[in-house]
Amino acid sequence: MSEFKLLIDGKLEAGDAVMDVINPATEEPVAQCPRASKAQLDRAVAAAKRAFPAWAATPIDERRKALVAIADIIQANVPDLARLLTQEQGKPLQDAMGETFGASAFFRYFASLDLAPKTIEDSETRKVQLRRRPLGVVGAIVPWNFPLILMAFKVPAALLAGNTVVLKPAATTPLATLKMAELIKDVLPPGVLNVIADANDLGGELTKHPDVRKISFTGSTETGKKVMAGAAEALKRVTLELGGNDAGIVLGDVDPVATAPQIFNAAFQNSGQVCIAMKRVYVHESIYDAMCAELAKLADATVVGDGLEQGTQLGPLQNKAQFEKVLGFIEAGRKDGKIIAGGERARDKGYFIKPTIVRDIEDGSKLVDEEQFGPVLPVIKIKDGEDALARANASNYGLGGSIWTGDVDKAFDLATRMDTGTVWINKHAELAPNIPFGGAKFSGLGTELGEEGLEEFTQVQVINAAR
Numbered sequence: 001m002s003e004f005k006l007l008i009d010g011k012l013e014a015g016d017a018v019m020d021v022i023n024p025a026t027e028e029p030v031a032q033c034p035r036a037s038k039a040q041l042d043r044a045v046a047a048a049k050r051a052f053p054a055w056a057a058t059p060i061d062e063r064r065k066a067l068v069a070i071a072d073i074i075q076a077n078v079p080d081l082a083r084l085l086t087q088e089q090g091k092p093l094q095d096a097m098g099e100t101f102g103a104s105a106f107f108r109y110f111a112s113l114d115l116a117p118k119t120i121e122d123s124e125t126r127k128v129q130l131r132r133r134p135l136g137v138v139g140a141i142v143p144w145n146f147p148l149i150l151m152a153f154k155v156p157a158a159l160l161a162g163n164t165v166v167l168k169p170a171a172t173t174p175l176a177t178l179k180m181a182e183l184i185k186d187v188l189p190p191g192v193l194n195v196i197a198d199a200n201d202l203g204g205e206l207t208k209h210p211d212v213r214k215i216s217f218t219g220s221t222e223t224g225k226k227v228m229a230g231a232a233e234a235l236k237r238v239t240l241e242l243g244g245n246d247a248g249i250v251l252g253d254v255d256p257v258a259t260a261p262q263i264f265n266a267a268f269q270n271s272g273q274v275c276i277a278m279k280r281v282y283v284h285e286s287i288y289d290a291m292c293a294e295l296a297k298l299a300d301a302t303v304v305g306d307g308l309e310q311g312t313q314l315g316p317l318q319n320k321a322q323f324e325k326v327l328g329f330i331e332a333g334r335k336d337g338k339i340i341a342g343g344e345r346a347r348d349k350g351y352f353i354k355p356t357i358v359r360d361i362e363d364g365s366k367l368v369d370e371e372q373f374g375p376v377l378p379v380i381k382i383k384d385g386e387d388a389l390a391r392a393n394a395s396n397y398g399l400g401g402s403i404w405t406g407d408v409d410k411a412f413d414l415a416t417r418m419d420t421g422t423v424w425i426n427k428h429a430e431l432a433p434n435i436p437f438g439g440a441k442f443s444g445l446g447t448e449l450g451e452e453g454l455e456e457f458t459q460v461q462v463i464n465a466a467r
Contacts, residue, residue, distance in 0.1 A: 004174075006034050006197065007181040009047035010190025016040055019199050021175055024090040024316040024323075024351045025306040033174050036196040041166070041205055044194035048137040048164035049211045051191030056134045056162040064111040067156050069187045071107035074100065074148075077183055085148060085176040086307040090315035090351070091270055093307055099149045100176075106152035109433035110160050113454050120462075127465045132458035134162030135237060136213035139206040141227070143219045144170035144318050145273040147177055153241075153448045154216045155193065161457040164192050166212070171200045172319045204230055212236060214457065218275070221397075221442045228445070239446035239456050242439060243371045244399030245279050247392035248428060249414065250291065251385055251405035252284035259404060260294035264377075266402070266428035268302070268355050271314045272375040273322070276400040276422070276429045280368050280378050282388035288381045292340060292359045295379065299341035299355040306350070316351040317374055323351035326374030329367050330356055333376060337361030342375070363391050371397065385414050393419045398440030402428040 005012035015034025023030045036044075055063075074081065082096035089096070120128040140154040147169050158165050169177040174197035181195035196202065203223070207215050207230035214237040217227045224242040231238045248263060266278040283291045307315040317323040330343055333356065342356030356376040361368060367378045382388040385403075392401055402424040403411040415423040421439045424430060431437060436450035447453050 004031060004033050004178045005182065006036055006040065006044075006178070007185055007193070007195040008040060008044045009194065010185060010188075012182060012185065013040075015197065019171070021088050021172065022319070023087050024318050025308075027320075027349055027351070030087045031175060033178070033197055036198055036202060038202065038205055041196055041198075041202050041209075044166045044196050045137060045206075045209050045211050047191035048166050048194055051189055052134070052136055052164045055159075055164055055189060055192050058162070060115065060160070060162075063160050063162065066187055067107045067111035067160060070156075070184045071104045071111070073183050073187070074104040074107065074180060077180075078104070081148065081176050081179060083308070084179055085173075086315070088173045088175045089144065089147065090318050091307050092312045092315055095270065096307065099146060103148040103152040106149065106433045107156045110156035110454065113160065113451060115161065115454070115458065123467075125467055127467065129463045131461045131463065132161070132455060133461050135457060135459055136163060137211055138163045138165045138457065139209070139212045139215045140165055140167045141203055141206065141215065141217045141219065142167070142169050142177070144173040145270060145275070147173045148180070150218050151177060153218070153453070157448075157454045158216070158457045159188075159192065161454060163214070163457055165194065166206060167193065167195045168203065168206060169195075169197060171198055203227070207231055208233060210234055214238070216448075216456075217241070224444070237456070239448060240444045241275065241437075241448060242399075242442065242444040243373075243397060244275050244277075244439065244443050245369070245371045245395050245397040246276055246400045246402070246420070246428070247388070247395070248278045248281040248402045248404060249382075249385060249388040249392060250281060250283045250287070251403075251407070251410070252286040253406045254284075254287060254404050256287050256290040256294050260291060260298060262427065263291075263404075264295055264298045267377040268299075268314060268375050269429065271317060271353070272326075272377075273318060273373055274429060276431070277373075278377070278402065278428050279371060280380060282380050282382045282391060285381050285383060288379070292357065292379050295357045295377065296341035299357050302355050304346040304352050304354060314355060314375060317353060318351070320351060322373065323353070326353055326372060326376060329370075329372040329374065329376050332366040333358035333361060333378060336365035336367065337378065363394065369395070385410065389414055389417060393417075396442040399443035400424065400429065402426075
């Protein structure tokens with residue numbers, strides 16, 4: 001295993017301390033990782049601040065070329081980066097390769113965008129132009145479920161807009177990000193992108209740092225509240241993509257045999273560790289028994305194992321704390337409903353849990369009302385779409401949701417009244433770099449992806465000239 005370094009001011013350097021990164025499939029260390037000190041964080045921010053004026057003044061075409069060069073490097077190194085990602089995160093290697101290639105694609109997408117001035121008025125009396133200027137130093141904080149693709153939600157948009165960046169991956173999954181930083185370190189001028197790793201002790205320092213002008217954070221709602229509070233003193237911008245408890249509403253005209261695999265995949269991708277995974281599914285009473293039976297059959301047939309093993313469909317939970325938390329949700333399901341598949345750990349070693357289906361459960365159970373973020377799906381019986389919509393909207397979360405029916409007009413009507421940032425119809429959890437994404441209620445603030453996501457990294461400036 002190669003040695004890992006931080007990237008600060010264009011140079012690779014050791015951390016002031018080190019820490020082990022654990023493979024969740026084996027519970028053994030993958031590698032030692034550099035751990036940045038507060039002093040190193042301060043130097044990374046200072047480097048980004050120094051680099052900002054020149055990078056902001058760099059023509060956007062040059063910034064685009066840099067993003068494409070980064071995309072090329074990531075794409076050329078997909079096998080190595082993906083293997084690292086599987087070892088530290090746990091997901092099957094094919095999924096890790098898809099994520100890594102996707103990160104490359106997101107850099108390419110943002111390289112295709114523009115921030116041209118917009119003329120609001122050009123009359124005999126005045127000319128009014130709206131321009132978008134970079135903010136300054138951006139702190140990008142990325143979680144452990146999708147380290148590379150969620151990095152690519154933030155970094156290319158921030159860089160294209162002319163900002164400089166201090167990137168902090170999650171403490172349990174820093175390796176693929178640090179390796180990427182090593183590979184691309186010479187593409188950008190020193191200080192434009194800095195990458196540090198910590199032991200969950202520097203996020204607050206980055207958030208409240210007086211020289212950081214924006215925080216882009218993806219993670220839990222509780223941590224998001226702390227980020228918002230830390231940013232408040234300096235009135236810095238925040239984009240928060242937080243937790244979700246996405247509901248799927250399945251109406252009675254759906255074929256359970258045909259639809260169950262899509263529901264299952266929406267709930268169990270990445271072992272359920274997806275912010276927009278379907279975390280509760282409301283199924284019409286006329287097809288409830290059939291849908292439960294189909295989901296249980298799929299769960300029983302799923303191969304759970306080490307992500308590096310051929311044939312593995314679901315890997316382990318990423319870390320011990322999440323593993324134990326999900327086991328607690330399973331016990332809530334056992335108490336409040338009926339487990340018809342899974343319900344136990346899959347191996348003696350490693351953070352493996354069998355995909356679990358729970359039926360005959362109601363709202364009010366911890367498993368239904370809270371975000372489990374793991375391979376457990378409660379299936380709740382409903383009378384009709386209005387019943388399900390009221391239950392779905394009762395949650396404090398509002399990230400995504402989906403409607404499943406052959407009646408598209410009815411689906412659209414329900415979708416317009418679903419209190420979430422995204423509603424899918426006859427699909428779930430589909431994201432694309434050109435489609436804006438953001439949450440409602442406790443699921444976040446602001447927008448990522450698309451032109452709207454790019455604009456979140458800018459300051460509006462209006463120039464109003466008399467003629």
